[in-house]
Amino acid sequence: MGTSKLSGANTWRITVAFQLFLALVVFMGAIVAPESPVLLLKKGKPEEARQSLAVLRNVGMNSEEMEQEYEEISSWLTEQSTHRSVKLIECFQGSNLRRQLLGVCMAILTISTGITFWFGYGTTFFQQAGVSNSYLISLILALVNAIFTVLSTYLVEKVGRRSCLLWGGMIMGVAMLVPAVINMVSPDSTSSHNALIAGTVIFIAAYAATWGSIGWVIMTEPYSQRLRLHQSTITMLVYWLSTWAIGFVTPYLVDATAADLEIKVCFIWLAMIVVSIVWAYFYVPELSGLSGSDMDLLFEARIPAWKSKQWSTLAGYGSDIPDMTSNVTKC
Numbered sequence: 001m002g003t004s005k006l007s008g009a010n011t012w013r014i015t016v017a018f019q020l021f022l023a024l025v026v027f028m029g030a031i032v033a034p035e036s037p038v039l040l041l042k043k044g045k046p047e048e049a050r051q052s053l054a055v056l057r058n059v060g061m062n063s064e065e066m067e068q069e070y071e072e073i074s075s076w077l078t079e080q081s082t083h084r085s086v087k088l089i090e091c092f093q094g095s096n097l098r099r100q101l102l103g104v105c106m107a108i109l110t111i112s113t114g115i116t117f118w119f120g121y122g123t124t125f126f127q128q129a130g131v132s133n134s135y136l137i138s139l140i141l142a143l144v145n146a147i148f149t150v151l152s153t154y155l156v157e158k159v160g161r162r163s164c165l166l167w168g169g170m171i172m173g174v175a176m177l178v179p180a181v182i183n184m185v186s187p188d189s190t191s192s193h194n195a196l197i198a199g200t201v202i203f204i205a206a207y208a209a210t211w212g213s214i215g216w217v218i219m220t221e222p223y224s225q226r227l228r229l230h231q232s233t234i235t236m237l238v239y240w241l242s243t244w245a246i247g248f249v250t251p252y253l254v255d256a257t258a259a260d261l262e263i264k265v266c267f268i269w270l271a272m273i274v275v276s277i278v279w280a281y282f283y284v285p286e287l288s289g290l291s292g293s294d295m296d297l298l299f300e301a302r303i304p305a306w307k308s309k310q311w312s313t314l315a316g317y318g319s320d321i322p323d324m325t326s327n328v329t330k331c
Contacts, residue, residue: 037070041077049073072293076225091231095299099222102283103235109276110215111242113172114269115207117250118200119145125254129263131193141204148208156214160288162280162309168210169277173270175203180266187263196263211276221287224296281306 034056040049053070054061091100117125122141126134155164179199183192219239223231252258253265261268285298285308303311 038073038077041073046074069291072291073225076292080226086227086230088230091227091234095302096224096227096231098302099224099227099299100231100234102222102285103219103231104238105279105283106215106218107235107239108242109272109279110211110219111239111246112272113169113207113211113276114176114203114266114272115212116243116247117253117265117269118204120247121251121254122200125265126196128254128256129193129196130188131197137197137200141200144201144204145208145212148205149213152209152213155209156217157288160286160309161214161218162284162286162305164210164214165280165284166277168206168214169273169280171206172203172211173273173277175199175206176266176270176273180263180270183263183266192263199266218284218287222285222295222299225292286311 034052035048037049037053037056040046040052050061050066050070053073054063054066057066057069059066090096118141123134123138126137131137152164176199179192179195182195186192219235220232250265253261253268283305285303285305287295287298287308290298298308298311
């Protein structure tokens, strides 16, 4: 908004310069961040690995939790040193297939909810819809996104992945449904414009607090140590291909010379959100608080996603874990 009234190269140079500040923040964070315990153990630095692990887990150096995870990492590295090399086909075999599909589907659906549209074409879309101060609205959306992304760091562990995705998805769906319906009843009216603005703000807030940030956790979290690099790479490839594809298609949905859906484009995002909610319920297990070995047990036991929260709670307390796989199809 601040550069919208400028002319010449300054209109984009100032905006790009502000991005350097974020790069500086990331750079400073990389300097002070603890080194990977896995890498330190590979280099033969066990004490430094323990210190790094204690910092990352926010526990004491001699805590049982830290010792348990340290032993898991150490055992895994010992196994890998004598193990055969990884083959790509392993990512799609056995329980690894479920893990890979979990990451890949999340990569597709977290983008398909419409976030690329609102941040990539929101300003132009608001102008076409007849909304005044479109630049100011875009600035507000960016601020809302930043604030609620910070909130997600609390929700992801306290509320849980599944609950965040399900409740966040429902809020996002309502935020897209209401402005679309109001526009059908009263098109090009002040109430229609206000509903569009309010709906978009609520959508961004819900997305940033849930799907936007937790999606990245799920895209990188569920894999075994052995296949983590390979499966994460496949997931990221799908994510960026999906980002490109949706970014390429969405302008045609609202362009006057193409589909020209106007505010009715919200129905498309609503449909994708509904698909995402259904998928999250049936396919996303609760992984909050689980160690790497706990996740291995969950996937190998084929625990259904809708029963995983109870399983995760029992695993977290070290209780005897009951058989939850009877009378269910393999997931």
